Amino acid sequence: MMKVGLAGLGLAIVLVVSGFTFAATKETHDSFCASCHTRPESTFYQRSVDPQPVDLASAHTPKNTRCIDCHSGVGVIGRMQAELLGAHNALAYYTHTAVQPAKLTRAIGDESCLKCHQNVTAEASFNNHFHAFLPRWQAVDPNAATCVTCHTEHTTDGSAQLMYLNESTAGKVCNACHQVLREG
Numbered sequence: 001m002m003k004v005g006l007a008g009l010g011l012a013i014v015l016v017v018s019g020f021t022f023a024a025t026k027e028t029h030d031s032f033c034a035s036c037h038t039r040p041e042s043t044f045y046q047r048s049v050d051p052q053p054v055d056l057a058s059a060h061t062p063k064n065t066r067c068i069d070c071h072s073g074v075g076v077i078g079r080m081q082a083e084l085l086g087a088h089n090a091l092a093y094y095t096h097t098a099v100q101p102a103k104l105t106r107a108i109g110d111e112s113c114l115k116c117h118q119n120v121t122a123e124a125s126f127n128n129h130f131h132a133f134l135p136r137w138q139a140v141d142p143n144a145a146t147c148v149t150c151h152t153e154h155t156t157d158g159s160a161q162l163m164y165l166n167e168s169t170a171g172k173v174c175n176a177c178h179q180v181l182r183e184g
Helices: 002-026 032-036 041-048 056-064 075-094 110-114 126-140 165-182
Strands: none
Touching: 002 075, 032 075, 041 056
């Protein structure tokens, strides 16, 4: 009787682990992400297959960057959180309980961008002062700009030469801090 109980427990563990693994790996496929994040994310996914990038996200596609690469945290813990979210999303998808359109629950933080672009804040030239001082500004002002404040990931009104930065929007962000400095 004990052998049967242990065999059943072993089988249950194998089923849970393999089911979790299958579900979590779905999150590594952009087409799966777009199956739940339908509006406007399906538009973002369609842009990713166009040969000419029109936004920051589609510009990352030729570099084999997937949705989950930007929409997950840093390190093992960030990746595990994404895998757990992937398993949850897959369960909702396969049980037909997914809410359409699915809402993104976490904004892309600077740490997601800095996973690949860590050198951006290291260069302290005049033309790069906004990047170099960004961590300091953020330390004193919780409303300070972030990477995606200026380099919006899914809008098409930015300049490819400026890494999809919209100069008008970025100018307002710069002026918000510089206005405070002028008044202070």
